Amino acid sequence: MPKHIVRLILLLAGGLALGLAAKWYFTAGSFYEFGHYRADSVAQIAAHQPVFQTPAYCQGCHSERHAQWSAANHKTVVCEVCHGPGEGHPQKGKLPIPGDTRRLCTLCHERMAERPPTQPQIDPARHFPDQQCAACHNPHAPKLAGVVAEVTGDAGAGRRKHAESCASCHGAGGISPNDTWPNLAGQNAAYLVRILGAYKSGAQTDVMMSPVAQTLSDADIQNLAAYYAGLSCKAPASEKAAAGDAGAGKALAKNCAACHGETGVGANPAWPNIAGQKAVYLANTLKAFRAGLRKDPMMGGVVRGLSDADIANLAAYYAAQSCGAGAKPGKTS
Amino acid sequence: MKKLEAIGALRARRLFLRRIGGAATVAGAAAAAGTAGLVRKVAAKSESAAAEKSFPTPDYDWTKRKWAFGVDATKCIGCLRCVEACKTENAVPLTAHHFRTWVERYVYLEGEDRPRIDSQADPVNIAASGSEREYRFANRYKDAKVEKAFFVPKLCNQCEHPPCVQVCPVGATYKAKDGVVLIDHDYCIGCRYCVQACPYGARFFNEEQGVTDKCTWCYHRITKGLQPACVDACPVGARVFGDRNDKQSPISLFIRNNRVHVLKPETGNVPNVFYVGIDKEVS
Numbered sequence: 376m377p378k379h380i381v382r383l384i385l386l387l388a389g390g391l392a393l394g395l396a397a398k399w400y401f402t403a404g405s406f407y408e409f410g411h412y413r414a415d416s417v418a419q420i421a422a423h424q425p426v427f428q429t430p431a432y433c434q435g436c437h438s439e440r441h442a443q444w445s446a447a448n449h450k451t452v453v454c455e456v457c458h459g460p461g462e463g464h465p466q467k468g469k470l471p472i473p474g475d476t477r478r479l480c481t482l483c484h485e486r487m488a489e490r491p492p493t494q495p496q497i498d499p500a501r502h503f504p505d506q507q508c509a510a511c512h513n514p515h516a517p518k519l520a521g522v523v524a525e526v527t528g529d530a531g532a533g534r535r536k537h538a539e540s541c542a543s544c545h546g547a548g549g550i551s552p553n554d555t556w557p558n559l560a561g562q563n564a565a566y567l568v569r570i571l572g573a574y575k576s577g578a579q580t581d582v583m584m585s586p587v588a589q590t591l592s593d594a595d596i597q598n599l600a601a602y603y604a605g606l607s608c609k610a611p612a613s614e615k616a617a618a619g620d621a622g623a624g625k626a627l628a629k630n631c632a633a634c635h636g637e638t639g640v641g642a643n644p645a646w647p648n649i650a651g652q653k654a655v656y657l658a659n660t661l662k663a664f665r666a667g668l669r670k671d672p673m674m675g676g677v678v679r680g681l682s683d684a685d686i687a688n689l690a691a692y693y694a695a696q697s698c699g700a701g702a703k704p705g706k707t708s
Numbered sequence: 709m710k711k712l713e714a715i716g717a718l719r720a721r722r723l724f725l726r727r728i729g730g731a732a733t734v735a736g737a738a739a740a741a742g743t744a745g746l747v748r749k750v751a752a753k754s755e756s757a758a759a760e761k762s763f764p765t766p767d768y769d770w771t772k773r774k775w776a777f778g779v780d781a782t783k784c785i786g787c788l789r790c791v792e793a794c795k796t797e798n799a800v801p802l803t804a805h806h807f808r809t810w811v812e813r814y815v816y817l818e819g820e821d822r823p824r825i826d827s828q829a830d831p832v833n834i835a836a837s838g839s840e841r842e843y844r845f846a847n848r849y850k851d852a853k854v855e856k857a858f859f860v861p862k863l864c865n866q867c868e869h870p871p872c873v874q875v876c877p878v879g880a881t882y883k884a885k886d887g888v889v890l891i892d893h894d895y896c897i898g899c900r901y902c903v904q905a906c907p908y909g910a911r912f913f914n915e916e917q918g919v920t921d922k923c924t925w926c927y928h929r930i931t932k933g934l935q936p937a938c939v940d941a942c943p944v945g946a947r948v949f950g951d952r953n954d955k956q957s958p959i960s961l962f963i964r965n966n967r968v969h970v971l972k973p974e975t976g977n978v979p980n981v982f983y984v985g986i987d988k989e990v991s
Contacts, residue, residue: 376724403895412882416892418764423928426797427937452943456789460796483787483943487847488854489813490785494944 428461430454436465440515447516447672457514476508506633509676516672519634524572524645526564526600533602536595540587549606554655561608561698565644567600579669608698610651618654619684624692627685630677639696651698657690768931773886775925775980777936778948778962779861782985786811786859788828788843790938790947797926797937802841804829806912808923809863809938813845814989818853823989860990861946863938864889864910864923865971865979872902872911872922881920887980888927893919907975925949 408414433454434441444450455461457479458470473479477499486496503511512519537549541559545551549560559567573579574588575596591599628637635641639650649657663669665678665686681689762769794809795802807829814823826833828843836846849857870889873881880895881902896919903911903920911922926936930949934940939947950957959982962968968982972991983990 406879409885410882411879413879413892413895414763416894417770417884417890419892419894420890420924420927421764421768421931425926425929425932425934425937427793427940429934429940449943451945453940456793456941456943460793482789482844483785485847487786487845487857488849489815489845489857489859491782491858494785 424462426460426462427455432461443513443672444515448518449515473514476514477506480508480512480514503633510630511633511673513672513676515676519643519645519673524565524568526568526597526604528564528594528597528599528601530598530602530605532594533598533600536591536599537602540590541599544583549603549608550610551653551656554653555659556653557656557660558608558610558652559603560606560610561648562603563641563644563646563648564600564604566647567603568596569645570647571596571599608648608651610698618658619687619689619691621688621692621695624688624690627681627689628692631689634673635693639693640698648698649693650696652694654690654694657693658686661686661689765931767933770884770886770931772953774952775866775887775930776950776952776959776963777863777866777925777981778959778966778968778984779981780946780948780962780966780984781858781860781990783944783946784811784859784861785944785946786813786845787943788845789941789943790861791828791843793937793941794923797929798921798924800921801914801916804834804840806914806921808912808921809861811845812860812862812990813857814860814987815849815852815857816855817849818855823987825989858985858987860983860986861938862908862910863981864925865908865977865981866923866925868978868980869976871905871907871975871977875901875905877901884927888925888930889922890924890927891920891922893917893921896920907972907977908979 403413403415405414406412430441430445430453437454441454444454457473461470464470481497481499483494484496486498490496508514508517537545538547544553544556545559549562550558570579571588571591572593574581574584575591577585634643634646635649639652640648660669661678661681662683664671664674665681667675678686762772764770788811790809791807791811794800795807798808800806800808810827810829812825812827814825816823828834828837828845832846832848833844834840837844845859866883866887866889868887870881870883873883873889876882877899878895878897880892880897881889882892883889898913898918898920900913900920903913906922911920913919914921926934926938929936935949936947939949948958948962950959950962952960952963954960962984963982966982966984968984969986970979970982972979
């Protein structure tokens with residue numbers, strides 16, 4: 376064979392060998408394992424650690440809150456949507472509790488034509504524009520007990536039942552002789568129906584009320600509610616001075632006003648009027664909510680931050696208001 | 709003499725060709741033997757892999773899954789919690805130009821025959837949220853006469869025939885066996901061909917890292933039995949994820965029980981994100 380051909384072949388072979396060696400050297404070990412890519416990179420990507428945990432992770436420590444949330448209608452909004460990712464919590468510190476709920480909640484609930492009509496929406500300019508959402512709504516169970524029960528009872532039958540079962544504690548005219556029991560005269564009928572039903576069903580319990588309520592029929596409850604709602608709520612001034620400072624209570628009452636009204640006469644008949652109510656009863660009830668003895672998704676959240684002094688002040692303020700006199704605030708959308 | 713020389717040359721040529729032929733036969737046999745050996749080796753390897761451990765992690769075998777994603781635009785409320793969750797989960801740069809998933813808004817006003825389209829990256833929406841790090845749709849059509857309007861969440865379609873994979877010059881992006889298109893950030897050279905190739909605009913260039921990035925359906929989560937972060941975060945169930953090999957998985961039921969549509973079917977990419985409730989203008 377001519378020499379120049381041999382040289383050419385050798386050169387080509389050398390180049391090929393060099394090229395293959397370079398390719399072998401520069402190609403990562405796992406490159407062609409499954410295809411034209413590095414198989415190791417799949418495992419690398421899969422090895423990243425999740426930042427968002429799941430509600431199951433939160434449940435470990437916050438079981439009570441988890442139970443409340445998972446039973447209510449915000450159960451599709453997982454913890455970390457509002458509180459941020461759980462990675463590193465609790466080791467690295469606390470997760471934020473959103474302060475500006477008005478801004479947070481309107482992300483989903485501001486009325487927009489683009490949103491499906493099934494989504495609950497509000498007009499922020501008209502729906503209590505000065506209030507934080509969390510003042511009335513418990514973010515973990517936001518639906519208010521605001522469904523107004525229908526009251527069709529007969530006040531006359533209610534008066535007979537009252538004399539028979541209730542008057543000994545709540546007073547002949549629905550004005551209780553004892554500071555620890557509530558006045559019922561002039562109370563919202565729809566609220567009375569709801570609360571008596573709760574005592575009857577066991578959803579709410581009280582050593583005195585539960586056995587009494589269990590003897591009542593649904594018709595009795597309707598009649599009693601109609602009877603009390605029609606009574607005058609004017610009570611004789613309590614001889615005992617209230618324990619709290621009504622002035623300080625007035626400042627705190629701003630947080631209650633959206634539901635119970637600034638003077639204790641609320642917007643929605645499903646919620647109780649508290650103007651002129653017994654101060655001791657009001658304070659006891661707030662403490663019962665705080666301790667979890669009395670359960671209400673909204674009240675439980677509202678009273679969480681109140682001190683004993685705050686409660687006394689609030690009770691003194693609302694007890695000093697005159698009931699039923701002021702015009703009821705209009706219902707807001 | 710000339711004749712003899714010519715015969716000699718012919719002989720030489722014949723000899724040369726014979727030698728080359730012989731060499732080729734030998735090389736062919738060697739190659740065949742080598743391939744057979746390789747095939748045996750690969751087979752042995754995959755057998756042992758199946759017997760010993762699954763790939764890519766001990767608890768996750770990518771040959772057993774066929775992931776798919778569903779979007780029900782009729783449920784989306786445009787709260788953008790998915791976008792926020794995605795950015796946090798995947799450390800996406802917090803600017804208005806980098807998104808693994810995003811939400812578009814289509815609004816048809818009375819008397820107009822084309823929708824007005826914006827996303828959370830629109831300056832008006834950034835102004836409403838207060839910063840590029842927060843996401844909120846401004847209520848900009850509050851006083852307009854809206855005939856029809858809806859939100860459409862978007863993300864990588866993890867196509868069956870991904871054009872982004874086709875154009876990558878270095879094998880840094882590929883289709884995993886479970887259907888997800890992944891990016892090898894160690895191999896990506898940042899040429900951005902894939903960003904150009906994607907007809908859905910699903911890819912972006914991460915200037916901080918010098919690599920391309922995109923939605924992976926949270927591959928690190930789905931390989932651990934979790935849902936993608938956006939699916940977990942969605943409060944209205946507008947995002948559905950699951951394994952198509954499981955006929956009772958949420959995505960299988962979603963595809964079976966709805967009339968679904970994919971984006972830009974004419975491209976032949978065969979997307980794996982299935983939409984319900986979108987209009988012809990959505991692409």
